[in-house]
Amino acid sequence: MITLDLSKKDFLRDVMGHYMQELGCKNKKVLVVNADLSGTCRNRDFAVEFPTRTFNLGIAEQNMVSFAAGLAHEGFIPYAFSMAPFITMRACEQCRTDVAYANLNVRLIGTYAGVSGGISGATHWSIEDVAIMCGIPQMTVLEPCDAIEAQKMLEETLSYNGPIYIRSSVEPVIRIYNADYDYKIGKATEILHGDDGAFICAGITVKYAIEAAKNIAFRTRKSVRVIDMHTIKPLDKETVLDAAKTGNIIVAQDHNVLGGLGTYIGQFLAEKGIGIHFAIAGIPDKFVAMAHAPYLYHSFGYDADGLEKMMLEMLGE
Template identity: 70%
Template structure:
């Protein structure tokens, strides 16, 4: 098994912003659209290398999405960068009506997902985006958890036909996957096998779940599966059903509990009439006071400490 270094720090917005050059080199139809946040979204290099394929519409996110839809109508593949709340809320109507209704090849790249914006506060947090974007027909919702996966996810977006929303954290992640990792939209990745319980997570919570699972194995000898549900919609139904066979499922996502990953998992369990111990962790249905993201993750119980505690509580119920 790979040895994981939980002190590593990789920043997905740096990796994804820089990797746009590779995506641009692969397809001349790729363009980047910004709302005056090329620095925040780390794609200045693309602008420097492909100035004729980079567009800054100013601080006008609704116009940005509609402009991208127009580019897609003309056969281009626009990658639209901004903070997640500005894409999914400020430009919600444009995402739905201009992009998704026409099933266009627009890639909506939302950084600052969840509470990762920390002391920027609620205006810059995005804890509703999966609920919003997931409810829009034709829209795919993705969330990477490590550098290699982020790149392979972006590669996959070149081949997919239709609109895609990618949410990503600004909190540091660790290296989880090797270079030979095979990524597929709609197919969950098993980070760690286990039979006594399963974590189903996405994004930043994957590293916390992995750390918690390794602690539990060392402390009480229970093997816990860690499932990286990088595709929120369409969710991997088979992976959820398999996880339920362990008898204990803890879902964690940096998102409001309502309408997030936990709801998708719970619907599958209910529809399949599967009985299992189940906990859904995420942001409570209230506005938190601004604070650094790690503090908030700990307070809300979905950092490594919280995930460890939640799983042990479920195991002890048996």
């Protein structure tokens, strides 16, 4: 199930955009809706193969989401693509009222998650999308960490009931899973086992957590668990409880430290009365100057170096 091939690099927007063509072949109800970003979101193959099932609403994300809701009311499964900040903020009311309130099978795909947009700057960063979308009742929130998981995730959306938001990075990811990966929405995946601590992460931070855990094992012989929490909402509480047995949890997220995966895990542990060492590695609650994404990851402390340092301090090493 797990391969950990560091030599293979994939771009998730390429993988997901191109894979839409296969979804279209499997289910005639699959439609693609764009806001003039078919090139950016890499789904032009679908338009070529299925021109009558492709709709471009122009640079009008609110209209796009409402249009997708109408299609879902008619029994179709629309996949609405845009950049994460645009689809979650500009069309927030439509995501909430038109889509989620009616519990429609609309799939909202947002690329440029976190600060992966790099030098595109704050207008193209999505540092608050998880907080926004998790706050909408009936909305499922997902984030893939590699190409295989992204494909399996899209497959699952064909039969899943209710609205889904998928956020994805535009930074390259490593190959983590094999083709036989048994992906399930709502069930986290343990990539590396460990008893001394745990990294719980999603998306781009997964590869950094793997590297950090391996470095810690080599240098200290401490074993640190790496959990891919690909489903941010609903949270896999059973896996979180098991990770808490290590006594040390760091949640790594390409998102504001407020309102993201770490907030939900911390709240859950507090409600259960579980006292452990706990920290969130993420984007500080402030706007910063634009820079390339890897530099920002390092600056914010959730690349491999930052996560390794944070965990070693937590372990008292």
